[in-house]
Amino acid sequence: MTQINRQILLVSRPQGAASTENFKLVETPLPPLADGQVRVRNHYLSLDPYMRGRMNESKSYALPQPLNEVMIGGTVGEVVESKNPKFAVGDKVVGLFGWQEYGTSDGSGIQRVDTTYVPLSAYLGPVGMTGVTAWYGLNRIITPKAGETVVVSAASGAVGSVVGQLAKLTGCRAVGIAGGEEKCRYVVETLGFDACVDYKAGNLYQDLKAATPDGVDGYFENVGGEVLDATLARMNAFGRIALCGMISGYDSAPLPLRHPGLILTQRLLVQGFIVSEHMEVWPEALKQLGTLVAQKKLQYRETIAQGLENAPEAFLGMLKGKNLGKQLVKLV
Structure with missing residues (x-):
């Protein structure tokens, strides 16, 4: 009996805010493995803000997500069939198979x-691209x-939560910006x-002025808009700003800086x-990052949606800040 792979495709570009109408759930047969190939049953999908930008056709640092193809994204899972000597059944792997239940690879990627x-799920969060993003910035x-x-900014999110903890480990005063009392309590x-x-x-x-009596020396930006404006006004001379994301402008026209002269x-x-x-x-x-997580010196939280069919709704919720920590979709 032929195995079926369920996949979510991007079928249209958002006009304004993204919606579930931009996605479609399909079922496709899994072809037999060729020599050198590996089949992975994905356990978790990673949902990340950068995906929203890839849904557009506008010029960016990466090519747009093609229409009528599996939505991009990081995955972790287990090898369930292998014709590649480098991978055995039962191996846990991280990859970029996107929004689908099974992935097939020649061993690369x-x-x-x-x-x-x-x-396993942490390899999509603090010990994966998310964590390295925080570490690098x-x-x-x-x-x-x-x-x-x-x-x-976005201090309760997957990236921001790691940034602040790493800053504390270097002896810094870490100040978060987040939306709502519950998120702020979690951050502190x-x-x-x-x-x-x-x-x-x-x-x-x-409120930011009160929390930063000595000004701001470093700022990790995930949001943009009024949050960036407020923090710019608190920056000390020779401060450093790492621009990671501008999520406030992903579904609408971004707001211009009110005081760009502060950069000068x-x-x-x-x-x-x-x-x-x-x-x-x-x-x-x-x-x-792996050592810190293993030693429980780096805390993290996951918001987990159940089932592939719920990935679009979970993704849209993440863009609106409904998640706490890393947004994942559990498939198994």
Whole structure:
């Protein structure tokens, strides 16, 4: 009997905000494996803000997600069939198979992982691209020094939560910005940030000023818009800003900076980055992150949707900030 693979395709470009209508669930037969190939049963899918940008046709750092093809994304799973001597049935692997239940590879693009001390799902979060993104922006762009103040937007999210904890480990004052009292409590009480500002409380700049009495030396940006404006106004001279994401403008026209002159007068370093362009740091970053997770010195939270069919709704919810920590879809 032929096995069936369920997949979610991107079938249309969003006009304004993304919707479930942009996606379609299909079933396709799995062809027999060829020599050298590996078949993986995906256990978890990673849902990430960058995917929203790839849904558009506009020019960006990467080509748009093609229509009528499996939606892109990171995956972790288990080898269930192998005709490749480098992989055995039962191996746990991380890959980029996208929104589907099974992935097939010639062995390239997948990597075996050890789940003895690090849970499989964590390889999509703090010990995966998410964690390396945080590590790179903090250590290579912000380059924090003990005693400095580092502010992190979307601090309760998958990337921001790691940034703040790593900043604390270097001896910095870590201040988060998040949406809602529950998220701010999590950022301070569980993640160990020194303070967290609730941007939904309606007093963003004054609350941030109170939380950063000595100004801001480093800023990790995931949001943009009014959050970026407020933090720019608190930056110290020669501050460093790592631009990772601008999620506030993904579903609508981004807001222009209100005070761009601060970049000049404060002599700020502002650098955008794409973590996949810095593969040379991944081994060092993953070793450190994996050790911290294994030793339970790096806390993380997962929001998990059940079943492939719920991936679009979970993705849209993540774009609206409904998740806490890393947004995943569990398939098995």
